[in-house]
Amino acid sequence: xxxxxxxLQVLDLVGVFxxxxxxxxxxxxxxxxxxxxxxxxxxxxxxxxxVRDLVIGAVPPAAFTEPGYVVVPAVAVLxxxxxxxxxxxxxxxxxxxxxxxxxxFSVAGALKALAHGLGPVQAVVLGVVTAIGGGILRDVVAxxxxxVLRRDSELYAVPAALAATLAVIGDxxxxxxxxxxxxxxxxxxxxxxLAVRFHWRAxxxxxxxxxxxxxxx
Amino acid sequence: xxxxxxxLQVLDLVGVFxxxxxxxxxxxxxxxxxxxxxxxxxxxxxxxxxVRDLVIGAVPPAAFTEPGYVVVPAVAVLxxxxxxxxxxxxxxxxxxxxxxxxxxFSVAGALKALAHGLGPVQAVVLGVVTAIGGGILRDVVAxxxxxVLRRDSELYAVPAALAATLAVIGDxxxxxxxxxxxxxxxxxxxxxxLAVRFHWRAxxxxxxxxxxxxxxx
Amino acid sequence: xxxxxxxLQVLDLVGVFxxxxxxxxxxxxxxxxxxxxxxxxxxxxxxxxxVRDLVIGAVPPAAFTEPGYVVVPAVAVLxxxxxxxxxxxxxxxxxxxxxxxxxxFSVAGALKALAHGLGPVQAVVLGVVTAIGGGILRDVVAxxxxxVLRRDSELYAVPAALAATLAVIGDxxxxxxxxxxxxxxxxxxxxxxLAVRFHWRAxxxxxxxxxxxxxxx
Numbered sequence: 001x002x003x004x005x006x007x008l009q010v011l012d013l014v015g016v017f018x019x020x021x022x023x024x025x026x027x028x029x030x031x032x033x034x035x036x037x038x039x040x041x042x043x044x045x046x047x048x049x050x051v052r053d054l055v056i057g058a059v060p061p062a063a064f065t066e067p068g069y070v071v072v073p074a075v076a077v078l079x080x081x082x083x084x085x086x087x088x089x090x091x092x093x094x095x096x097x098x099x100x101x102x103x104x105f106s107v108a109g110a111l112k113a114l115a116h117g118l119g120p121v122q123a124v125v126l127g128v129v130t131a132i133g134g135g136i137l138r139d140v141v142a143x144x145x146x147x148v149l150r151r152d153s154e155l156y157a158v159p160a161a162l163a164a165t166l167a168v169i170g171d172x173x174x175x176x177x178x179x180x181x182x183x184x185x186x187x188x189x190x191x192x193x194l195a196v197r198f199h200w201r202a203x204x205x206x207x208x209x210x211x212x213x214x215x216x217x
Numbered sequence: 218x219x220x221x222x223x224x225l226q227v228l229d230l231v232g233v234f235x236x237x238x239x240x241x242x243x244x245x246x247x248x249x250x251x252x253x254x255x256x257x258x259x260x261x262x263x264x265x266x267x268v269r270d271l272v273i274g275a276v277p278p279a280a281f282t283e284p285g286y287v288v289v290p291a292v293a294v295l296x297x298x299x300x301x302x303x304x305x306x307x308x309x310x311x312x313x314x315x316x317x318x319x320x321x322f323s324v325a326g327a328l329k330a331l332a333h334g335l336g337p338v339q340a341v342v343l344g345v346v347t348a349i350g351g352g353i354l355r356d357v358v359a360x361x362x363x364x365v366l367r368r369d370s371e372l373y374a375v376p377a378a379l380a381a382t383l384a385v386i387g388d389x390x391x392x393x394x395x396x397x398x399x400x401x402x403x404x405x406x407x408x409x410x411l412a413v414r415f416h417w418r419a420x421x422x423x424x425x426x427x428x429x430x431x432x433x434x
Numbered sequence: 435x436x437x438x439x440x441x442l443q444v445l446d447l448v449g450v451f452x453x454x455x456x457x458x459x460x461x462x463x464x465x466x467x468x469x470x471x472x473x474x475x476x477x478x479x480x481x482x483x484x485v486r487d488l489v490i491g492a493v494p495p496a497a498f499t500e501p502g503y504v505v506v507p508a509v510a511v512l513x514x515x516x517x518x519x520x521x522x523x524x525x526x527x528x529x530x531x532x533x534x535x536x537x538x539f540s541v542a543g544a545l546k547a548l549a550h551g552l553g554p555v556q557a558v559v560l561g562v563v564t565a566i567g568g569g570i571l572r573d574v575v576a577x578x579x580x581x582v583l584r585r586d587s588e589l590y591a592v593p594a595a596l597a598a599t600l601a602v603i604g605d606x607x608x609x610x611x612x613x614x615x616x617x618x619x620x621x622x623x624x625x626x627x628l629a630v631r632f633h634w635r636a637x638x639x640x641x642x643x644x645x646x647x648x649x650x651x
Contacts, residue, residue: 028421031368033368034419034422035374036421039353040366054271054272055493056494057493059274060274060333060335060339065336082422117494118498121504125504141353141357141363142362143577144577149470149474151467157469201467202468203515204465205518247579248585249583250585250637251637251638251639252592253584254639271488277491278489281489281556284555287559298637299639301639357574358580360577
């Protein structure tokens with residue numbers, strides 16, 4: 001956490017806002033009520049970080065000690081509640097804010113894991129968990145196949161892994177904490193937006209469907 | 218825990234019984250076997266409390282130290298196994314017991330969170346998590362949209378939040394522990410039953426469905 | 435963990451490999467991409483153990499400290515990625531390796547819980563959670579009803595409970611640690627394979643479907 005300069009702390013709350021908004025929008029789409037919006041927004045924005053903190057033994061998790069982590073999702077839900085059609089139309093802006101959150105969560109998650117004594121590979125894994133865990137939980141609770149795992153989704157975990165890896169390498173090279181985090185975050189952010197723009201996707205196993213015959217001939 | 222007088226401890230096990238029964242009934246409805254009944258009953262009755270205890274760092278969670286938390290769900294499953302049609306017909310009685318559990322879990326969860334040093338808002342959140350977490354996990358494992366989040370369900374999280382809030386306020390005012398918990402529980406219980414009786418529901422975002430034209434004109 | 439002789443450690447990684455492979459295959463079947471394969475493989479192989487370690491307070495969980503728990507699932511995913519049709523054809527072999535994992539995870543889980551001071555019944559429960567938790571999480575994330583809970587699945591949790599119970603009894607009788615674990619594991623393994631061979635299933639509540647009339651007459 002000491003690596004987070006005030007600028008990074010603001011970006012962190014920007015990410016929380018974007019993640020919470022995406023949770024609230026899914027709740028509206030699934031015909032959930034205001035309680036459902038609050039639960040999905042909280043799970044999306046805070047779920048990945050809570051899992052990370054439980055794993056590294058940082059209890060209570062930051063989600064339950066920093067007031068911003070309660071206030072910002074509540075604001076996101078209220079905004080979405082009163083103006084969700086407007087929020088949906090701002091989809092592109094939310095996508096950009098979400099990419100900020102993706103970059104920051106993966107970097108902050110990896111650095112916090114290192115600070116708690118985890119190895120570099122495990123720190124990268126936890127950085128990715130921080131960044132994508134909330135979205136997976138959101139989709140599981142909403143009863144949808146997790147977007148981040150599907151083959152028709154643009155790269156999401158890959159820029160997160162990239163940002164987390166850069167942050168871990170920079171930490172090992174003892175680069176300046178703030179700059180190291182900022183650069184790693186920026187790379188994750190840019191790669192994510194490029195992936196959306198150019199429809200970059202992760203590879204998938206080539207699959208011969210049952211009943212197509214070719215496989216069975 | 219010290220706030221729980223013997224009466225409250227009995228009510229706690231009543232709540233565990235009701236929650237476990239609801240899990241076992243969902244398992245029967247989904248064509249799960251006896252193992253599925255045990256898993257769903259355990260998840261429903263104990264899931265919320267386990268999450269709370271992990272978050273506040275009370276490990277092992279009470280679910281793994283108090284024998285009653287193993288015995289009571291097992292009894293609920295056996296009863297449901299041999300006589301689930303009878304149990305389903307007692308739906309109204311289970312609903313009342315469930316409301317006892319709702320009130321007690323939210324109050325006990327909030328007070329336990331306070332005792333572990335969490336702030337008042339976070340304590341209310343954890344009280345609600347204790348009360349509704351198990352039911353959400355039950356529905357997610359069973360592959361159903363969580364009842365508590367849907368717009369066609371009567372208020373459930375709201376009476377839980379109300380009871381937890383009263384308990385936290387009473388704790389701050391240093392009221393007698395037992396009476397404070399009993400009154401907060403009773404309010405949650407009554408509001409829940411009123412919500413069921415009069416079909417009170419949480420508000421939801423007004424939604425214009427895609428393709429209705431009005432929104433796009 | 436001290437109960438695990440080198441042989442048992444190898445069997446542990448065999449189990450991790452089998453569980454990870456089953457997760458990767460489900461990911462292919464659900465049209466997930468490489469990220470989805472990694473997530474499902476990791477969740478299946480490590481999810482049960484992570485939950486166990488969080489509950490007993492062994493943080494960071496072994497999944498984040500032992501390099502083999504990162505390397506083996508990654509290898510399983512790569513193999514499945516390049517040759518998943520071959521892997522699917524080896525279904526019977528994977529089933530046998532999975533039964534090794536089932537026996538070992540339940541025994542190791544129960545013994546680790548005992549070593550952390552849990553009671554014998556709770557240790558058996560945690561052994562079963564270690565063995566079946568990952569598969570349940572796999573199916574929940576993939577959006578399928580958990581195989582282990584369905585009535586059309588062969589016994590899976592029952593041999594796990596049997597192996598865990600034997601391990602706990604042996605521990606209480608102060609039998610030799612290595613032999614005690616090996617025998618309990620072997621019993622779980624054999625009972626699981628017999629259950630598959632002879633289609634042994636857990637009982638389920640007899641259910642009269644709504645609308646069949648018989649129940650209502």
